[in-house]
Amino acid sequence: MIEFSNYDILRNLLFATQWTILLSLAAFIGGSSVALTLTALRLTRNKVVHSLIRGYVELFQGTPLLMQMFLCFFGLSMLGYEISAWGAAILSLTFFTSAFLVEIWRGCIDTLPKGQWEASRCLGMSFLQILRYIILPQAIRVAVAPTVGFSVQVIKGTALASVIGFVELTKVGTMLNNATFEPFKVFTLVAIIYFLLCYPLSLYSKVLEKKFNGSR
Template sequence: MIEFTNWDILRNLLLAARWTIALSLTAFIGGTIVGLLLTAMRLSGRRPLQWLVRGYVELFQGTPLLMQLFLVFFGLSLLGFDISAWAAAAFALTFFTSAFLTEIWRGCIDTLPRGQWEASRCLGLNFKQTLSRVILPQAVRVALAPTVGFSVQVVKGTALASIIGFVELTKAGTMLNNATFEPFKIFAMVALIYFALCYPLSLASQRLEKKFNGSR
């Protein structure tokens, strides 16, 4: 049996954490893009599009992320795509993230008084101008804190990619545990690395919340 020193374990976990970060960034950026598209569809004022967005959000908020991962992983291979665990996790997490961000942003846009839309219309601004010059600059300030706060959920969500066999921090932890039989130490280390990734984001979110809610 190979001997693992504490440093070996930590080094391997940190190397695997790079994949956790990569997957988190991919999902968050992808989720932001899809979320923006969904938000635009919701604001377009067309009923069928709004229902579609509503159904999408309900679907992804009402089912476990683990099921979404399984469905993407097995569903795409059923359709004949040879999909890697990385791609499946990236897709599933992107959908998951976009649904939650759309819902968060809906709340932020809806807190703005409806009168602002009407006032802009009276001033002769069209839909695009109203959105980009009046609504978004205000909504972004409100949305920043909860969006950063949600990024913590994305980082934590990537841990589930370990279940479909993608080697990131959690999977590396279980693999090292199988080799060393020191679960207490290894899972404590894994938890601390996640904490080191997530806690700064949580703090940033709290700070943004204070900053922008004070000025409103």
């Protein structure tokens, strides 16, 4: 009979944590790249582009992340694309992350007074110049805090990848739970590890928020 010592449990959980971190990073990078592109497209003020982005956001904010993962994992293969659990997890988390980030960033740009655009245009600045020197520096300052705050949601979202069989922290938690039959111990440890990953980010986001709000 296999015996799991506390050390074995912790060792395996910490090992799995690496995958949670890696998946979070990949999703965050993927999500923010897509969101950045969409935010840039939004600035063109083209009506069709706007409604397409609106639809994208509605679709991915309006359906459960779990469903998106199932669809990416089993659906895409049905349509003839091979995809691994890892690929499906990254893909669906990228959709999820970008749909929320594009909304958050839109809010940040919209908080800047419209007058700034007009004033800069009057000064003879081009669209890109306005963006580069006037809008972005301010928008980024406003955006950092909620973006860091949202990264916590991404980390927590990766837990759902366990359901499509990607072996990360939650999955290893359920596997260990089955091997040890000690759900209380295992899930407490899993929760503590997630907390240690997320809390510093939450805290940092709050500090940033105070800092930028204070200086305004």
